[in-house]
Amino acid sequence: MSRKVEVCLSPRLVDRFDISNRIVVVTDVLRATSAMVAGLANGVTAIRPVETVEASAELRAQGYLAAAEREGQVVAGFDFGNSPYAFMKPEVNGQKIALTTTNGTRAIALVAAAPLVLIGAFVNLGAILNFLAHRNEDVLVLCSGWKDNFNLEDSLFAGAIVAGLRGPEVSNCDAGVATALLYEQLKGDLFGAIQQSSHYQRLAKMGIEEDIRFCMQRDVFSVVPMLRAGEIVL
Amino acid sequence: MSRKVEVCLSPRLVDRFDISNRIVVVTDVLRATSAMVAGLANGVTAIRPVETVEASAELRAQGYLAAAEREGQVVAGFDFGNSPYAFMKPEVNGQKIALTTTNGTRAIALVAAAPLVLIGAFVNLGAILNFLAHRNEDVLVLCSGWKDNFNLEDSLFAGAIVAGLRGPEVSNCDAGVATALLYEQLKGDLFGAIQQSSHYQRLAKMGIEEDIRFCMQRDVFSVVPMLRAGEIVL
Structure with missing residues (x-):
């Protein structure tokens, strides 16, 4: 079947x-889910996605590091936003992080009721595909988009999942x-492809081209983060 | 600029x-806007898009032929639905038609406030491109989709418009x-491409493959229908 x-x-x-009956893979390639994958692969013990800046700040009292991004920028008063490099610094090793972002953390909240929610990005594409290949459940890839668009x-990440799983599946x-089809067309140069995107143009103006270059790499990490009791863990 | x-x-x-300040091209390739273009190119004098089956039936009293489609089928009690062939029959020549469909007529209602709304489909692609090439206004192509998806x-039609207008425009x-990108990849065989689509599979089961073949042809008609005072006219 x-x-x-x-x-x-x-x-x-x-x-x-x-x-209600499928594995949901949430992606926000630039940059929330890429940062989550990078952090968990580098010793962060848990990431709690929250919807508001206030909720992130309040979790400091419970021992979390607090991170917040809006409009591509670190929110004033927070140590970091959603740059994957910030999630790989030695000082986050062994820590829990509360995180709110413009698009990605909201998307995760929308599907929290699914039986299994995975956190995907190009940096762990192969690991996600490998995980899904060993399960026969239906899959939904949820793109976080940009402000609902x-x-x-x-x-492209969603297309990589569909292309990677195709075979008996329809x-x-x-x-x-x-x-x-789009992924097959552009997979030879993902960074080149993304330079045509509106998000690239927004982010490049902020001087974070290095982040984008990082996020468009495939298979940097082999972890499959998943949502468990409101936290993203391995 | x-x-x-x-x-x-x-x-x-x-x-x-x-x-508020752009030309909106509404498309519902399978089949509402293809049928509208076909009808107006073949002597239908006006098409009034309405949102409900009841509204279509009521317009009979005002001299309209009443058409209604839901879930790909002609609604019981109506002479026709949204098959483009029905809109080209001799008996519709010189007539006005009231039409409600699952997706297309709703999409038109959503953008009725735009300064200019055009009705586009592959069957009048070249005419739409030619019209837009002579205006320097911003353009939005609205895909009717299938039940909001x-x-x-x-x-693909939207991609054909973007690809066709590219040049100084970004x-x-x-x-x-x-x-x-998708249109450029698939334009060599649009009918073949669409056989991969969910809508094709839904409609083909109803025996209307001929309609689909018709709708995937480019430049059959040279008309540019537009919305004027609630009616689609040339």
Whole structure:
């Protein structure tokens, strides 16, 4: 029996999908889920995604490091935002981090009721594919997008998942077909492809091209972070 | 100065775009906008898009032919649904038609406040491109989708518009970049491409493959229908 591999291109459309019986892979390639993967692979013990800046700050009292990003910038008063490099510094080793971001942490909250939520990005693409290949459940990839709109980098990641799982599975989902075709077309130069994107242009102006270059690399880490009791852990 | 050419992949996302100062091209390739173009090119004098089956039926009293489609089928009690062939029959010549469909007529209602709304499909692609090439206004292509979700055929049409207008214009819209790349990849065999789509599979089961083949043809008609005072006319 073939399984469904579907793609939701915007958090705004997630109610069009039944998440009660499938594995949901949430992605926010630039940069929230890339940073989460990098952090957990480098000794961060847990990441608590929260929806507001205030919620992140309040968790300091419970021993979390507090991180917050809005509009691509570190929010004033916070030690770091969602740069993956910040999540790999020696001082975060062994720590828990509370994190709120413009798009990614909100997307995670929307699917928290799914039986299994995985955190995916190009930096752990192979690990996610390997994990999914060993399960026969239906899969939904949720793109965090940019303020509810479609974005290129998350869609390319979704396409990489669909393309990577294809075989006996049939997507039967137009967004899955389209993103897989797009990924096959652009996979030879992901960083080049993303330079056409609106998000690249926004972020490059802020001088964080190094972050983008990092996030467009495949298979840097072999971890598969998942949501457990409100925290992202390995 | 370059103009914006943006793509909205689902009616649910249309509030992410400013429609107050741009030309909006609404598309529902399978089959509402293809049928509208076909009808107006073949002597239908006006098409009134309405949101409910009841509204379509009530317009009979005002001299309209009443058409209604739901879930790909002609609604019981109506003479026709949204098959383009029905809109080209001799008996519709010189007539006005009231039409409600699952996706397309709703999408038109969402952007009725824009200064200019055009009705586009592959069957009048060249005419739409030619019209837009002679205006320097910003453009939004609104894909009707399928029940608010992304679909392949409308996205390919949007990509054809972006690809066709490119030159001095910059899309700066990820959906525009993605759909244009997809169109460039698939334009050699649009009917073959669409056979991968969920909508094709839904409609083919109903025996309307001929309709789909018709709708995936480019430049059958040279008309540019537009919305004027609640009616679509030439």
